[in-house]
Amino acid sequence: MIKFRMDGLRELEAMLMELSKPAAKASSRRILKKAGKPMAEAGARNAPEDQGHLKESYGVGTKLTKRQRRQYVKQSEVEVFVGPNDPSAVQTEFGNEHQAAQPHLRPAFEAKKYEALRIIGAEFMADIQKTITRQKRRLAKKKTK
Numbered sequence: 001m002i003k004f005r006m007d008g009l010r011e012l013e014a015m016l017m018e019l020s021k022p023a024a025k026a027s028s029r030r031i032l033k034k035a036g037k038p039m040a041e042a043g044a045r046n047a048p049e050d051q052g053h054l055k056e057s058y059g060v061g062t063k064l065t066k067r068q069r070r071q072y073v074k075q076s077e078v079e080v081f082v083g084p085n086d087p088s089a090v091q092t093e094f095g096n097e098h099q100a101a102q103p104h105l106r107p108a109f110e111a112k113k114y115e116a117l118r119i120i121g122a123e124f125m126a127d128i129q130k131t132i133t134r135q136k137r138r139l140a141k142k143k144t145k
Contacts, residue, residue: 032080042108
């Protein structure tokens with residue numbers, strides 16, 4: 001289990017409540033994808049060259065494969081996933097009886113987790129403020145019509 005402390009979340013939550021639900025989700029997704037990108041890039045750099053398309057399969061997104069969706073229990077309304085989309089990735093990461101482990105995602109996570117939190121902390125508030133401004137402008141434009 002990973003534990004961390006982040007200040008300012010109450011203010012962030014209050015600002016999110018000012019937004020419509022779709023706008024709040026979109027803002028959250030944007031920032032989480034941005035925060036996950038350095039981790040995905042580090043994982044791709046760490047991935048072994050000899051494992052097919054493992055390096056190219058790294059990414060950040062909101063969708064899982066059909067098999068992953070069957071196994072996954074949703075934790076939150078907004079979720080972003082970082083890692084490879086390659087069936088051999090788990091075998092490469094953890095190894096098996098035929099091959100030694102060649103970790104690529106775990107070291108990337110350890111190296112970039114604080115950078116991801118820094119991005120979330122630094123940019124989430126600004127993104128929400130921009131979204132609130134856009135939403136207010138749209139409402140004002142609708143009222144003048």
